[in-house]
Amino acid sequence: MHHPVAFYLVCLILVVVIPAFLFSIVVLKRTNEAQERIFESLLRTSTGAVNRAVEREISGMFSTLNFLSTSDGLLKGDYAALHGQATKALEGTDIYFLVIDQTMRQLLNTRVPYGTPLNATSEPVSAGLALARGERMVSDIFFGKTAQQWVFNVYLPMRLPNGQHVLLTLTKNAEALRRAVNPDVLSPGWNAAVLDTQGTVIVSTDEKEKTGKPFFLRVVPSLRLGVSTMQQDRTNYQVVTEFSSLAGWRMIAWAKSSDVQAPAVSSFLWLTIGGSVFALLAAVSAAGIARVLSRDVRLLAQDARRLGQGERVAPRSYAISELETVSHALAEAADARVKSENEVRFLMREVAHRSKNQLTVIQAMLNQSAAGAENATDFAETFRKRVAGLARSTDLMIANATQGINLFELAKNQLKPFTPDDAARVRIAGPAVLLDPQASQTLGMALHELSTNATKYGALANETGIVSLSWVAAGADLNLVWRESRATIDKAAIAASRKGFGSVVLERMLGLALDAKLDFIVHDDGIEWRVTIPLARLRDEEAHRPEGVP
16 A cells, blocks of 8 residues: 555544544434433323323312202202302302203303303203213313303213203313413423314414314324324324323324424534534644645655765754654764765775785785795795785784774784794783784784794794793883794894895884884894884874774
């Protein structure tokens, strides 16, 4: 996969936001379901409260009828007295007392003064049914001619002592039931109504549902009790229904499904909008961060290319601390590369210079070996050993090109091929002194020649001789002493050796190359060389090293 940083940052944002958004939707859905159950419970409680209030009204009216049925005026047929008693009993209420005979004629009505001509009852169907069954009943709503408004009746059939059958009736204005339907107990968006057995509105909290008009949900008689859903005129409604067994009426609460679901829809909408806004802000932030990262990465790439071209790279400040660390690393790498290249160039010059010097030395060794050799085999052996000594010095020079060659290591390296089985016969001692390549090469050749002469003519030519090499730093000079003891002195051999290549190296090269002063002493048991070299010449090439090279 190869994509810009913005792609991965946006993917990261989506991986975080989308699951959180889905989880929020699930939680919101469960919360809404729980709230709906709570609302349904509250609505059922509300409709149950309406039902109980209506039934209390009707029960009270039946109790009043039972009380009036024991009136002496009724039993004796004294309707004037009965009118006065009923008027007094119902004073202060919105209930009126009627007596209806078998012909549906009103014998008494407390709405009007006694003696006022009365008409037949305005609702003969339910009245006749109650009289025929001999059971108490509650009528549907109807428009009362005497009251000139919508009313309902409560009937109690009774047989008088004279054998006449009458209906004791209490009539009540439908509007009086409005207090039983309290809109304050309903949830927002919900309405409630009391309907008679025909689905006619008795009272309603919805002003659009007028008393005496059919309820707009035509299928009310078939509604199930409890909570249900139905559709009317392409609109879905949620309905809660209760049934009054006493009156045969229905108490109904309803609301549009869209209104009921509005809070959930609103919550989901806000969640969607909020989630989208947050995701957008996160994506914009991610794009901004990616832009900063991309810019910084481009700058790092530029610095890397400059580093590849050998240019110096300065550290930069970045918004991301890790990138700033990389920038410092690139700057350090650039400095190290420049330093390394300078050192390489210096070493290349040194190699060329040393190669020329070694060629010169090899030519001198060749000439001296050829001049002093008695035959080709002697020449080859002598020349090989001298080249080997030069190679050992060169190895040390290469291994310690920048740090300098330790004089002790140089001496140990040159004397090692000549050391007998008894290593105690070769003694090397002295403080640490660092030599530059030129000085180490010259001293190495000198030590090789001294060792060669000691093996041929001096202390290492017998089984008891001892070679001691020591040096000390005295002020600005290095005093080096080569002492051979317990050797068999051969004056002729010593004289011959002083004319050979070894003497040339010691006297000419040490003297000319290192400004050395040499003293040669012959003792009874061996020779001694004393060499004084200025310490400054041993590290003379310090001035020729590039800046930063140790």
